[in-house]
Amino acid sequence: MLRILGVATLLVALLASLNLATAAADPxxxxxxxxxxxxxNDPATRAYFKATVxxxxxxxxxxxxxxxxxxxxxxxxxPVDGLTGQTSGAVYANRDVPIKKAGAWxxxxxxxxxxxxxxxxxxxxxVRVPAGATPxxxxxxxxxxxxAPQQATAxxxxxxxxxxxxxxVEILVPGPATPAVRLGKMSLRPLPGTHVATLTIALGDxxxxxxxxxxxxxxxxxxxxxxxxxxxLDTILPGDTIHYPFLWPDSLITGTYHxxxxxxxxxxxxxxxxxxxxxxxxxxxxxxxxxxxxxxxxWIVLLxxxxxxxxxxxxxxxxxxxxxxxxxxxRAPAHPADVRVHTRPGRARADARKRGRPGRPREGADDPAVxxxxxxPSR
Numbered sequence: 001m002l003r004i005l006g007v008a009t010l011l012v013a014l015l016a017s018l019n020l021a022t023a024a025a026d027p028x029x030x031x032x033x034x035x036x037x038x039x040x041n042d043p044a045t046r047a048y049f050k051a052t053v054x055x056x057x058x059x060x061x062x063x064x065x066x067x068x069x070x071x072x073x074x075x076x077x078x079p080v081d082g083l084t085g086q087t088s089g090a091v092y093a094n095r096d097v098p099i100k101k102a103g104a105w106x107x108x109x110x111x112x113x114x115x116x117x118x119x120x121x122x123x124x125x126x127v128r129v130p131a132g133a134t135p136x137x138x139x140x141x142x143x144x145x146x147x148a149p150q151q152a153t154a155x156x157x158x159x160x161x162x163x164x165x166x167x168x169v170e171i172l173v174p175g176p177a178t179p180a181v182r183l184g185k186m187s188l189r190p191l192p193g194t195h196v197a198t199l200t201i202a203l204g205d206x207x208x209x210x211x212x213x214x215x216x217x218x219x220x221x222x223x224x225x226x227x228x229x230x231x232x233l234d235t236i237l238p239g240d241t242i243h244y245p246f247l248w249p250d251s252l253i254t255g256t257y258h259x260x261x262x263x264x265x266x267x268x269x270x271x272x273x274x275x276x277x278x279x280x281x282x283x284x285x286x287x288x289x290x291x292x293x294x295x296x297x298x299w300i301v302l303l304x305x306x307x308x309x310x311x312x313x314x315x316x317x318x319x320x321x322x323x324x325x326x327x328x329x330x331r332a333p334a335h336p337a338d339v340r341v342h343t344r345p346g347r348a349r350a351d352a353r354k355r356g357r358p359g360r361p362r363e364g365a366d367d368p369a370v371x372x373x374x375x376x377p378s379r
Contacts, residue, residue, distance in 0.1 A: 030069030031115065033144050033165050036062040036122050048168035051127060055173060059127040063142055063167055065113065066120040073115040074147040077123055079106035082139025082168065084242050088203075088213075089234035092141040092166045102138035105129055106169055112147065127171060135175020136208025136238055141166040170210075180207030181263045183272035184241070188257060190282055197248035197282035201261060203233075204241035211236050213265040217246060221278075222255035233265075250284040 038045040051059040067073055078095040081103040085091040093103070109124040125142060145164030152159045184202025191198045199219065205211050212235055218228045227250055236242065257276045262269055281290055 030067065030071075030163075031073055031075065031144070031146075031165070032066045032068065033063050033142075033167050034066075035167065036064040048170060050170050050172075052172045052174060053127060053129045055129055055133045055175075056131040057129050059129075059171070060124065062122040062124040063108075063144070064120060064122055065115060065144060067115045067118055070117050072117060073113075075113045075115060076143075076145050076147045077108045077111055077113055078143050079103045079108065079125075080141045080143045080166065082141055082237060084205075084235070084237045084240040086242055086245070087234075088236055088242065088244065090139060090168060090237065092143060092168075095143050095145065095164075102140040102169075102171060105138070105171065106140045106142060108142060113144075125169075127169065129171065129173060133173045134208060135173050136177035137210045138171045138173065139210075139237055140169045140171065142169060177208035178267045179209040179211045179265065180205060181211055181213045181236075181266035181270060182206045182241070183261055183263055183270055186259055186261065186272070186274040186276065188252065188259075188276045188278045188282070190280070191245060191247070195281075195283045197250070197252045197284055199246040199248055199259060201244045201246055202241060203236065203244045203263070205236040205238050207266065208238050210238065211265045213263045215244075215246065216262040218260040219248070219257055221257040222253060225250075225252075225257075247285050248282070249286040251288055251290045252278055252282045252284070253290065254278050254281060 034047070035045055035049050039050075042050065044050065049061055051061075053059045065075070076095065079099065080095060080097070081093045081099055081101040083091050083093055093099075105127050107126050107128070109126075113121070113123065115121065123142075123144075127140075143164055143166045145162055149163075150161045152161050182204040184204065186202070187200045189198055189200055190196060199217060201215070201217075203213065203215075213233045214230070215233060216228065216230045218226075220226050229246075229249060231246065233244070255278060257278060259274050259276055261272045263272075283290070
């Protein structure tokens with residue numbers, strides 16, 4: 001369940017991080033919206049508004065709202081602030097969130113709309129830029145949502161379903177402004193609800209223009225690990241900071257890592273380094289196999305396994321030899337048979353003197369030059 005929730009959270013964040021052009025006029029929940037007067041020389045204006053307004057000036061345009069429903073629609077229209085999504089890209093605040101930024105500059109002509117089935121209408125709005133507005137890019141939105149949210153119930157759970165579409169309003173205030181990128185604190189951690197390896201990077205735009213940073217991340221770690229990954233990010237709004245979850249393709253073992261991040265997209269490239277400690281094994285997005293801890297430890301483990309194996313073999317061989325000796329002892333007779341030993345008479349007498357008993361020739365021996373004696377073999 002935790003993995004499913006984590007993946008769902010990531011998908012929602014990725015969908016929310018789409019750029020301004022994704023706010024198209026496709027019907028959502030039976031209705032859609034788009035700029036009423038796009039610039040034929042700028043395809044982006046078919047999806048969102050782009051206006052250059054001096055401090056103290058105004059801008060007037062209209063949103064075209066279209067119904068694709070067979071039933072009448074009751075809609076709410078409200079200005080909202082533009083924000084930076086968790087994975088970069090422009091998103092918009094909910095209508096019940098207090099307006100603190102450029103959303104306060106936008107005033108729709110109406111706040112509610114009743115739309116007949118398959119009808120369309122224009123909703124004018126006005127942008128008033130304060131006299132003290134800072135030069136640079138500012139982003140607001142016009143949100144259109146159903147006035148009667150539907151209640152979806154599944155078992156013991158109930159979800160309120162609010163359908164809305166937002167048309168972005170990008171306002172450029174003339175004056176000195178430069179793009180900038182800022183890098184901050186980094187950490188190695190799992191993606192929430194999963195064991196997916198993530199290098200979290202604090203990333204901000206301290207300038208006055210929208211930026212789309214390009215990150216190049218180099219990670220060095222235990223056992224000679226070294227990998228470099230580059231990624232193009234989406235929009236970051238001026239003044240915003242996000243903790244960007246840089247999903248890592250390889251699995252990572254525990255240990256000390258050294259990260260180097262190079263960010264471009266501002267007026268000059270910037271570099272940030274950090275030494276990071278990882279206390280848990282994390283899985284990669286494209287290579288989930290967990291590598292060995294290090295070359296040295298691998299050889300130590302191999303040597304230990306070999307020694308244990310040899311000890312087991314030695315103990316087993318010794319036990320088997322003892323069992324074989326015991327079986328041989330049980331099969332041996334109580335009085336061993338005489339063993340006839342051929343020897344010459346002189347040698348037999350010498351051996352007999354050494355043992356303290358005479359050597360006598362065996363009766364019936366065919367060869368008088370050979371004597372026979374009986375001995376019991378020693379064990």
